[in-house]
Amino acid sequence: MKKTLITGAAGFLGSHxxxxxxAEGHHVIAMDNLITGDLKNIEHLFPLxxxxxxxxxxxxxxxxxxxxxxxxxxxxxxxxIDYLKIPIETLKVGSLGTLNLLGLAKNxxxxxxxxxxxxxxxxxxxxxxNEEYYGNVSPIGPRGVYDEAKRFMESITMAYxxxxxxDTRIVRIFNTYGSRMRLNDGRVVPAFMGQALxxxxxxxxxxxxQTRSFTYIDDQVEGIYRLLMSDYVEPINIGNPxxxxxxxxxxxxxxxxxxxxxxxxxxxxxxxxxxxQPDISRAKEILEWEPQVHRSEGLKKVFEYFKSLTPExxxxxxxxxxxxxxxx
Ligand code: UDP
Numbered sequence: 001m002k003k004t005l006i007t008g009a010a011g012f013l014g015s016h017x018x019x020x021x022x023a024e025g026h027h028v029i030a031m032d033n034l035i036t037g038d039l040k041n042i043e044h045l046f047p048l049x050x051x052x053x054x055x056x057x058x059x060x061x062x063x064x065x066x067x068x069x070x071x072x073x074x075x076x077x078x079x080x081i082d083y084l085k086i087p088i089e090t091l092k093v094g095s096l097g098t099l100n101l102l103g104l105a106k107n108x109x110x111x112x113x114x115x116x117x118x119x120x121x122x123x124x125x126x127x128x129x130n131e132e133y134y135g136n137v138s139p140i141g142p143r144g145v146y147d148e149a150k151r152f153m154e155s156i157t158m159a160y161x162x163x164x165x166x167d168t169r170i171v172r173i174f175n176t177y178g179s180r181m182r183l184n185d186g187r188v189v190p191a192f193m194g195q196a197l198x199x200x201x202x203x204x205x206x207x208x209x210q211t212r213s214f215t216y217i218d219d220q221v222e223g224i225y226r227l228l229m230s231d232y233v234e235p236i237n238i239g240n241p242x243x244x245x246x247x248x249x250x251x252x253x254x255x256x257x258x259x260x261x262x263x264x265x266x267x268x269x270x271x272x273x274x275x276x277q278p279d280i281s282r283a284k285e286i287l288e289w290e291p292q293v294h295r296s297e298g299l300k301k302v303f304e305y306f307k308s309l310t311p312e313x314x315x316x317x318x319x320x321x322x323x324x325x326x327x328x
Contacts, residue, residue, distance in 0.1 A: 094149025174239025178217025208247025
């Protein structure tokens, strides 16, 4: 039986990866410090014999006894609102956390896949973005703490591969949506769904002409799984090239939810990328992967999920209090 460590396991992507690796017959070691993750996302796995949970911050030394086959490093805040509130933790988990897990992988002779992001392309000057593009990132802007940590993550991962011969994989994840996204984390899919369900106006930032390309969670997990099982070490984009403006997206959500909400405009956050669309030629060729779920279908499923939340969950405003961290 393969033994797999998943960091950020109580988060959105991490919890879906736990489900997938359990279904593939792995023994899953789930790790999370629960700053932005939620045990609710993995509580259904607790009774299983081949699932264990470790409450640990991977930015500090990670110790595990026994052998290990795979590591998937998915621990990180992942919404622009979170990085603004916990910038130091965001930098640490992408840099020190990655260093610790690469060390663990080397020690255990395990294969490691790290979760990078389309944010390494910053506000891109090339469209669509292919893996050869170096990006256009401000190191000192509000997103710099995330973008630069992820760029460092890629750099140190390649260094461990080249210098130590470590078996590494790098996925560049584009905007992904699905069940278990935190309702109030500020990302656009839960934001619009929550607003529609509470009967509030939808908040479009800027004039809504900025674009994103949204990938359904099942497609994302499949791409990540294929990459891990491949022998390809350079970064690969996993995302859905179906691009939309945020204004059209808001209109789509209003139509889907059958509500008659209005759209209100708020200022565009600093360094918000104006356009984003993955070039997935590499994933198609190397992994024989491409997305299967159309946005209209995926959004219907995720709307069912948000509808299933309790009224208390739906009406709770941002409930995360990070003040105790105090930049540590
Ligand atoms: N956005 C918006 N209204 C919201 C939340 C986000 O118009 O209530 C916009 C945001 O400015 C960005 C896009 O939606 O252009 C996607 O934002 P998200 O935070 O989900 O992800 P990212 O900017 O990291 O792609």
